[in-house]
Amino acid sequence: MAELFSISGLSTLLVLILLQAVLGFDNLLYISIESKRVGEEGGKASMVRRWGIGLAVAFRIVLLIIIVSLFSVLAAPFLTIPLTGIFEAEFNLQSLVTLFGGGFIIYTAIKEISHLLAVDHIEHTEGNKKKSVVQAITMIVSMNLVFSFDSILSAMAIANTRNEAGEIEYQVWIMAVAIILSGIAMILLADHVAEFLKKNRMYEVLGLFILFIVGALLVSEGGHLAHMKVFGYEIHAIEKSTFYLVIFVLVVTDIISTKYQKRLWAQREAEIRSGGSEHAAAEAAEAAMRGKH
Template sequence: MIELISNPNAWVALLTLTFLEIILGIDNIVFLSIVSGKLPEHEQPKARRIGLLLAMAFRVVLLFGITWVLSLQEVLFHIDWGFFNAGVTGQSLIIFGGGLFLLYKSVSEIHHKMEGEEESSPKPKAGNTLTATVIQIALLNLVFSFDSILTAVGLISMKSPAEGGFGYEGAILIMILSIIISIAIMMAFAGPVSKFVNNHPTIQILGLSFLILIGVMLLAEGSHLAHFKFGNDMEVGTIPKGYLYFSIFFSLFVEFLNIRMRKNSKPVQLHDSKELDEDFDTK
């Protein structure tokens, strides 16, 4: 422990991983903001806290079971249909399924915000709304946690200090500390970010569009991990995350400029949680 604290490389690794966890957690914050925005206002902070605590818990648990996580990279079964070949792994199934869920949820939310609910559709019960929201958050957190942990493991060396690494225990400690620090930072800013997102319709639609992009990225990553191959030499590759996050930040920058230039204009009203709140208040 003393050697780790006195090692400047360990501090650099901790800062790097913390920054990476925050960047990778942006999609989590966007999802939390939009999903929790459908709840009554007094329940939204609780949903965000539960979501972020679940994210931290999943990541820490997966770190302690890192051997099992890495074993998911082993091929479960092969597919050979001539024109299509694959070696499906447990990890690829989780990532691919998470991408499908994110696409479905993002498109459903865009439809709800733009088109609203059908008049004949039953109204959600107030007592079940928070539970349903937490379940959605937990499902997506599980996928994001796998992606985050595998990225962190790829950056931190578990070799012994004599070989230039931090050792197994040292690497696990660095990763746990980075997770705790990043979640604490995200908790501090989750409220203001959620308020800003839910008060600006264009930010909501942009956020949902980003989630669609991330869903596509997860589908590509899951296909790559499963070694999807069409024909003799057409193998599915991954989408570099740098390109994706650059497009997200650039789009947000452009929208911030638009908001600042048109701050006196009244935004359009989307179908959102305010409708639910009014229904609950009248009952």
């Protein structure tokens, strides 16, 4: 615990908090989308977000301890598929969790996008297939653990030291404090993110596409961890820099497109009003001519 209050410990903690903030964005987006399924009555959605994040933080710390203690065991392959030239892979626990988690996120994003395109009244989309509070919290905690693998392994690469024997020792206390602080920040921000998406429904589709890309990122990472080859082609993980560049381009494109669309609608409404005024003036002039006769 004393290592936390040293200069190196505090600097490591700051780096880990920034890392958790960057990697936690996609998690926060999923929490906001999932929590709305319980409805807003009685503040249930907000309660789901708080409980979901709180329980997820507790389980993430437990997962951190397990991964640090059993790192070599978890990293060892236990399932090998040797179909040379067709499908090859060496699965360990991390690769399987990452693959299935990414696949489920892709499925969720596609399902939500399809639903938005299928409904007749957009304002009624939140009422479709409501979930119970327990179901929503369970999904939030489960997916948070999927996201945790990536963030914990990244944190382990940063928060470690070598003892006198030259062995690597992981700074579990520092990582645990970073997880708790990032969890508190997520609880404080979750309601604001959900409210923003509710008030700006045009960005909901953008959020779902970002979620889809997050799923693709996890699937590629799982395939890379499993040394997967499909028809002789090796699956490589999408670089984080590429991922954030794609997200940046998506957000900028959506913002510009939305502003341009609003200008087009404003121009169209002005033309309709102008056309209506000219039509009304023509009818008044015609009525006045008939009155004279």
